[in-house]
Amino acid sequence: MFGRLTLEALPFYSPIAIAGAVVTFSGFAMVVLLVSWKRQWRYLWFEWLTSVDHKRIGVMYIVLALVMLVRGVIEAVMMRAQQAMALNSEGYLPPEHFEQLFSTHGTIMIFFVAMPFLTGLINVIVPQQLGARDVAFPFMNSVSFWLTAAGAALVAISLVIGRFSTAGWTGYPPYSGIGYSPGVGVDYWIWALLISGVGSTLTGINFIVTTLKCRAPGMSLMKMPMFVWTSFCTSILMAFSFPALTVVAIMLGLDRTLGMHFFTNDMGGNMMNFANLIWIWGHPEVYILVLPAFGVYSEVTAVFSKKRLFGYRSLVYATAAIALLSFTVWLHHFFTMGSSPNVNAVFGIATMIIAVPTGVKIFDWLFTMVRGRITFHPSLLFTIGFILTFVIGGITGVLMAIPPVDYLVHNTTFLVAHFHNMIIPGALFGYFAGVQYWFPKVFGFKLNDFWGKLVFFFWFVGFYLAFMPLYAVGLLGMPRRLVSYTNPDWQPFLITAFCGAGFILAGLCSLFMQFYVSYRDRENNRDLTGDPWDGRTLEWATSSPPAPYNFARIPAVTDVDAFWVMKQNSDLNSEPKPGHYESIVMPKNTGAGVIIGAFSFVLGFAAIWYIWWLAAVATLGAIAMLIIRSCNDHSEDVISSAVVFKTEHDRWLLAQTKGQPACDGKRL
Amino acid sequence: MNANANQALLTEHQTESLSNKAFGFWLYLMTDALIFALLFATYVTMFRSTASGPEPSELFDLKHVFLETVCLLLSSITFGFAYLGALGKHRWQSVNWLLVTLILGVTFVYLEVVEFIGLIENGAGPQASGYLSAFFTLVATHGIHVSVGMLGIIIMMFQILNKGLTPSVNSRLFRLGLFWHFLDIVWIGIFSIVYLPVFI
Ligand code: HEM
Ligand SMILES: [Cu+2]
Numbered sequence: 001m002f003g004r005l006t007l008e009a010l011p012f013y014s015p016i017a018i019a020g021a022v023v024t025f026s027g028f029a030m031v032v033l034l035v036s037w038k039r040q041w042r043y044l045w046f047e048w049l050t051s052v053d054h055k056r057i058g059v060m061y062i063v064l065a066l067v068m069l070v071r072g073v074i075e076a077v078m079m080r081a082q083q084a085m086a087l088n089s090e091g092y093l094p095p096e097h098f099e100q101l102f103s104t105h106g107t108i109m110i111f112f113v114a115m116p117f118l119t120g121l122i123n124v125i126v127p128q129q130l131g132a133r134d135v136a137f138p139f140m141n142s143v144s145f146w147l148t149a150a151g152a153a154l155v156a157i158s159l160v161i162g163r164f165s166t167a168g169w170t171g172y173p174p175y176s177g178i179g180y181s182p183g184v185g186v187d188y189w190i191w192a193l194l195i196s197g198v199g200s201t202l203t204g205i206n207f208i209v210t211t212l213k214c215r216a217p218g219m220s221l222m223k224m225p226m227f228v229w230t231s232f233c234t235s236i237l238m239a240f241s242f243p244a245l246t247v248v249a250i251m252l253g254l255d256r257t258l259g260m261h262f263f264t265n266d267m268g269g270n271m272m273n274f275a276n277l278i279w280i281w282g283h284p285e286v287y288i289l290v291l292p293a294f295g296v297y298s299e300v301t302a303v304f305s306k307k308r309l310f311g312y313r314s315l316v317y318a319t320a321a322i323a324l325l326s327f328t329v330w331l332h333h334f335f336t337m338g339s340s341p342n343v344n345a346v347f348g349i350a351t352m353i354i355a356v357p358t359g360v361k362i363f364d365w366l367f368t369m370v371r372g373r374i375t376f377h378p379s380l381l382f383t384i385g386f387i388l389t390f391v392i393g394g395i396t397g398v399l400m401a402i403p404p405v406d407y408l409v410h411n412t413t414f415l416v417a418h419f420h421n422m423i424i425p426g427a428l429f430g431y432f433a434g435v436q437y438w439f440p441k442v443f444g445f446k447l448n449d450f451w452g453k454l455v456f457f458f459w460f461v462g463f464y465l466a467f468m469p470l471y472a473v474g475l476l477g478m479p480r481r482l483v484s485y486t487n488p489d490w491q492p493f494l495i496t497a498f499c500g501a502g503f504i505l506a507g508l509c510s511l512f513m514q515f516y517v518s519y520r521d522r523e524n525n526r527d528l529t530g531d532p533w534d535g536r537t538l539e540w541a542t543s544s545p546p547a548p549y550n551f552a553r554i555p556a557v558t559d560v561d562a563f564w565v566m567k568q569n570s571d572l573n574s575e576p577k578p579g580h581y582e583s584i585v586m587p588k589n590t591g592a593g594v595i596i597g598a599f600s601f602v603l604g605f606a607a608i609w610y611i612w613w614l615a616a617v618a619t620l621g622a623i624a625m626l627i628i629r630s631c632n633d634h635s636e637d638v639i640s641s642a643v644v645f646k647t648e649h650d651r652w653l654l655a656q657t658k659g660q661p662a663c664d665g666k667r668l
Numbered sequence: 669m670n671a672n673a674n675q676a677l678l679t680e681h682q683t684e685s686l687s688n689k690a691f692g693f694w695l696y697l698m699t700d701a702l703i704f705a706l707l708f709a710t711y712v713t714m715f716r717s718t719a720s721g722p723e724p725s726e727l728f729d730l731k732h733v734f735l736e737t738v739c740l741l742l743s744s745i746t747f748g749f750a751y752l753g754a755l756g757k758h759r760w761q762s763v764n765w766l767l768v769t770l771i772l773g774v775t776f777v778y779l780e781v782v783e784f785i786g787l788i789e790n791g792a793g794p795q796a797s798g799y800l801s802a803f804f805t806l807v808a809t810h811g812i813h814v815s816v817g818m819l820g821i822i823i824m825m826f827q828i829l830n831k832g833l834t835p836s837v838n839s840r841l842f843r844l845g846l847f848w849h850f851l852d853i854v855w856i857g858i859f860s861i862v863y864l865p866v867f868i
Contacts, residue, residue: 136685212691258794260794262801267719277710583673627819630823631823633831636678
């Protein structure tokens, strides 16, 4: 009846795991109680959970990412604490728990922090920058989000019921096979990836179509804002690399549950197939993470230097080149696994070639800033911090692309330092910059500047403290994923790294403090103009927060900096006139996405615990929901021209009375 | 008058979104093709990984495979007729051809299941070797796709009868057709990579 789910699933093997379970559970319970106490269920359900508005879906993605980021950072601090004290002793964590920590940390950070974060930013901004009212497939967008949330929920619940994988975030067999990992851990990993991976593929498809089909009139490909370009390339990578992840996860699942032999040691299995398949997805994934951040940096440097982006065309070509090349270098992830020297040489050189377009980009950003009128907004600070730091990461990357060097530092903390060096400044800083930059667009008030600078300071300093020692200790020969050690030379480095993790934690706290302070003082920080930074692209032409339909009238585009040109050429602050607007068709909210996500969660959970009847029920439920939805021809509604006029006029009046010119361009 | 204007707007919007859907569906098919490509690649690399179990040459029956192929190829043609019927606004013609397609599809899946059961009973199940794992996964993935397609056909038959041949029903039928023909192409791949080399 309950498969292999018994009371043993509760985490009594380690007091710290129990504590984690209690925290997770009470966190969830607190949210439920808080919402009930404030009587906000209706609002939450009708305005948010069932929403198909791309901006709201985007915000939900980012909230999910931030919640998971809290967990990921806490796990990182725990690991650093363990390694700081585990010289010639066991430290405070049992090895079994430490192994879960680095596996969940890696999995969460990649799949449930970085992916939802960048997807969220893309969701909020891309349609607005395109001058569109919506994404191409709003309902599918909601489904993608709820699939991602279902995957995250599986990881979250693994802390309370059962255990998570101990096989690292890449889950290499044969260790992740049923022989060495008989428990449910690897199955949690597989199902979390499978379910959220489908969501990512769908998101990729959605934004390819949105970008190609929903652009405002006049916006040729070479007039798309840089963030749209990078998001577009990211979407292509998402759509065409995630199938590989799906395939490899299914095969591993088949090995584990049905006793097949794709990756086993005997009976004809071949684990090199796993390495190939996972890195065919995994290497493009790295660029999925960084490209949107590169897009944010491009927007931010131009706006806060008050200049046109330098080398727009070269940036576009560099982005496209990176996206293409990223599919050709996956083999550098297993130089040491016995390919021939020639194969290694080819992939080593191919890897280094990627450094070229990346270098081009760095110079473009620098030249954009040269002789600009620079404002040191937190988002620009993140950008500068990124440029300084990313160069170091790039150099160590090129180093490791030389196969003999890779043999030397393979699986040491040098590698850990390297990829954090790429991912934290290269991706996370970009997302943070995006939050600082676009927050007023989404919520209608600006974030507090002081706390924003503090966030940057802590993350930046913390990053150097936490990861530079790891380069050093890696060269001293310390392997990664070590629960305890006997070499006293390593400890000072590891203690420094622990302090760095503490700084980063402080940075995260500052971020939430910034949200709190800004919300508290929101009346003073209101932005009624819709254009607080004197922006250049079309998202600043909508009001803040934008109406559900974004643009009351679809703008006509003549330049990359479309909105900038409009502002120079005409007065956008005239009073809205009735008769100036047409009725607008928008999709209706629907609970179908939530329900499909919920069924997927149940399916994953049931399959992990071998509760096959429940898995069948959940599958049927999800299919039934899809069928019902696909037969529905009335998923849209009309917002009448009168309502549009009233919305626009009210906003204009409000801005007038507050003395802020509503330069919101909605009468474009 | 207002209701009419709204209706016109909705229709216009729908037409646009149907063309987006067709494009999106092409993209989806490309991602699906990637899944098959990776399964094919795995199959090819595992071709010799029979772990002293049954060899490919001992497993298949050409007649059986030929019959399967005929069913699937014919079903692609009959689906074409169903779509032509829909274009010509002949509801029943369309539904009847869909029914024929469905029957051919059921036959195909039935034949496939018979083949699988035969193999498993002869000790050549998916657990027997890496090669057989790859074989079963590749072929069964196709079979599952066909079954999903059949579910789609049943739903379309209901929709055509209930809603008539509205633009959105037609466009769904078109996309289902793409899917069905795509599976035909994948099958040709399976036929020429999995089965044919064993017979020649
Ligand atoms: C916030 C500060 C962070 C700290 C202090 C930190 C710390 C750590 C530590 C201690 C490990 C284990 C290293 C080892 O194997 O010895 C680790 C692994 C890892 N981290 Fe982080 N990390 C941080 C942020 C991130 C971010 C933002 C990402 C990705 C978006 C990330 C991705 C990973 C991955 C993929 C692994 C490898 C897990 C594995 O070994 O399977 N980390 N990190
Ligand atoms: Cu790589």
